Amino acid sequence: MDEIDVPPFFLCPISLELMKDPVTVSTGITYDRHSIEKWLFASNNDTCPVTKQPLLPDLTPNHTLRRLIQAWCTVNASRGIQRIPTPKPPVDKTIIQNLLNDASGSPNLQLRCLRTLKSIASESQTNKRSIESAGAVKFLASVITNTVNSCLDDDVELELKASVADEALSLLHNLHLSESGLKTLLSHPEFLNSLTKVMQRGIYESRAYAVFLLRSLSEVAEPVQLNNLKPELFVELVQVLKDQISHKGSKATLQTLIQVCPWGRNRVKAVEAGAVPVIVELLLEYRERKPCEMMLVVLEILCQSADGRAELLAHAAGVAIVAKKILRVSTMANDRATKILLAVCRFSATPSVLQDMMQLGVVAKLCLVLQVDSGNKAKEKAKEILKLHAKAWKNSPCIPVHLLASYPTTA
Numbered sequence: 001m002d003e004i005d006v007p008p009f010f011l012c013p014i015s016l017e018l019m020k021d022p023v024t025v026s027t028g029i030t031y032d033r034h035s036i037e038k039w040l041f042a043s044n045n046d047t048c049p050v051t052k053q054p055l056l057p058d059l060t061p062n063h064t065l066r067r068l069i070q071a072w073c074t075v076n077a078s079r080g081i082q083r084i085p086t087p088k089p090p091v092d093k094t095i096i097q098n099l100l101n102d103a104s105g106s107p108n109l110q111l112r113c114l115r116t117l118k119s120i121a122s123e124s125q126t127n128k129r130s131i132e133s134a135g136a137v138k139f140l141a142s143v144i145t146n147t148v149n150s151c152l153d154d155d156v157e158l159e160l161k162a163s164v165a166d167e168a169l170s171l172l173h174n175l176h177l178s179e180s181g182l183k184t185l186l187s188h189p190e191f192l193n194s195l196t197k198v199m200q201r202g203i204y205e206s207r208a209y210a211v212f213l214l215r216s217l218s219e220v221a222e223p224v225q226l227n228n229l230k231p232e233l234f235v236e237l238v239q240v241l242k243d244q245i246s247h248k249g250s251k252a253t254l255q256t257l258i259q260v261c262p263w264g265r266n267r268v269k270a271v272e273a274g275a276v277p278v279i280v281e282l283l284l285e286y287r288e289r290k291p292c293e294m295m296l297v298v299l300e301i302l303c304q305s306a307d308g309r310a311e312l313l314a315h316a317a318g319v320a321i322v323a324k325k326i327l328r329v330s331t332m333a334n335d336r337a338t339k340i341l342l343a344v345c346r347f348s349a350t351p352s353v354l355q356d357m358m359q360l361g362v363v364a365k366l367c368l369v370l371q372v373d374s375g376n377k378a379k380e381k382a383k384e385i386l387k388l389h390a391k392a393w394k395n396s397p398c399i400p401v402h403l404l405a406s407y408p409t410t411a
Contacts, residue, residue: 004079010069013050014039021087022066023059027051030062033087037125042176059126061089090126096134103139107160110143114167121174128175136171137181141188143168148194162202169198169209182220185213192217192233199236208249211240215252218259227264234266234273242278250282254294261301271302276311276318283321292329296322296336303340309348312340319344319353323362327374334378338369338385345385354392363393367403383408 012019012032021033027048031039039045040057048055066086073083096117103113117136121128147165175181185191195210202210214237218226240253257275261267279295286292299322302308312318319341326337341362344353357363369382386393386408393399394407 004076004081007072009065010072012036018084019065019069020084022062022069024062025060026056026058027053030065033059033124033126041125041129041178057129061087088123090124091120091130093130093134096120096131096136100134100136100139107147107164110164111160111167114143114164114171118167118171118174121171125176129178132175132177132181136175137177137184138188140168140172141185141191144172144198145188145190145194148197149190165198166203166206169202169206169213173209173212177216179220182216186217186221186225193230196230196233196236199240204245207240208246208252211237211249211252211256215256215259218256223263226260226266229260229266229269231269231272234269234275238270238273238275238278241275241282251291251294254291254298257298258294258301261298267302267305268307270298271305271307271311276302276308277315280312280315280318280321283325284317289330289333292325293333293336296325296329296333296340300336300340300343303343306347309344313344313348313353319357319362320360323357323360323365326365326369326378327372331375331378334369334374335381338366338378338381341366342381342385345388349389351392354389358393358396358398361398363396364399364403367399367406370406370408371403 006018009030010018012035013029014031014035017032017035019030019032022030023033023036024030025036025048027050029048029050031049036049036059039049040055046055047053066084070083070086073081077083099113099116103110117131121131144165147161147168150161172185177185192214195214198210199207214233237253237256241250244250257270261270276299279299283292283295286295299308299312303312312322322337322340326334341357345357363386366382366386369378370386374382390407394404399407
């Protein structure tokens with residue numbers, strides 16, 4: 001394409017690639033449909049990439065420009081340029097509504113409907129928005145809830161119903177719901193409980209989709225909804241982490257815990273579900289920056305409770321692995337790790353804990369934090385920790401001589 005003289009107005013302003021389905025937005029700029037839909041819906045932007053002005057979601061097909069591009073492709077066919085096909089128009093909302101109405105019967109009809117909707121959704125972001133606005137979110141929530149609950153019974157159609165629930169979850173995930181669509185899910189009775197049941201006994205793929213949905217729902221949920229989450233949900237989130245069903249699934253689980261744990265008694269529920277030892281074990285394995293940062297964020301939240309600190313101290317590698325991540329991951333990780341250690345030293349510092357921290361090299365690591373570029377927040381916390389227990393640590397032979405000079409004074 002670089003060697004062919006392409007008219008500049010044939011190129012999408014976002015990607016600078018040849019437009020296949022040009023559409024004009026409310027600011028008068030023309031983009032390729034796929035590129036601007038990705039910008040608006042998948043990336044959740046609401047402004048024009050060129051003018052930076054607010055955008056309406058309406059996309060008007062630019063038929064004149066499309067025909068010009070198709071004619072140019074035909075003229076340049078000998079140079080390897082293929083003619084772009086005439087794009088399908090977005091699906092009519094009435095078609096979606098008719099599909100939903102026809103699927104109110106047997107699981108077979110529901111499965112057929114879901115697969116048709118999935119095919120329609122795969123064609124464009126506009127189709128996804130049409131499916132959502134046609135009332136499919138309530139339909140999918142009902143299908144999942146009813147199907148998951150009925151799967152508890154001894155039913156000859158058990159496998160078929162499980163397939164229906166799996167397809168509905170997959171479709172909900174692929175729709176990339178808007179905030180209003182997510183809030184519709186939250187308002188549906190028993191939907192969160194249904195996601196918990198899917199995580200309990202669903203296939204790996206469905207468990208992952210359930211976690212992805214939970215992450216999105218937690219971002220738009222009201223505080224009262226987050227306060228009322230059931231302990232069983234935390235048990236399954238921790239189990240997903242423990243099973244390591246996928247890298248993306250683990251990341252989504254950690255993000256969900258970060259969103260929900262600060263509310264109400266959720267940090268206690270997460271601790272009781274076994275989150276602390278599972279995260280400690282994962283920290284022993286992981287070296288990648290982002291996962292380690294998120295794990296330390298979750299641990300820091302959980303260690304704000306006495307139960308969380310007790311679980312960290314009960315694990316043979318708990319305090320040691322937190323200290324080990326300091327100066328090995330990122331400035332953010334330094335901050336979170338020292339914050340965890342500060343919580344332990346303020347509220348759970350028994351003589352045996354202080355002795356363990358000395359012998360494990362934690363105190364030496366904190367002295368090192370004061371000497372190197374570790375971030376101002378980490379330095380402040382490290383200094384506070386060292387001052388708190390100077391009487392127990394300062395004269396210990398466990399601190400290397402070259403680090404002892406950095407030990408802060410208590411004055």
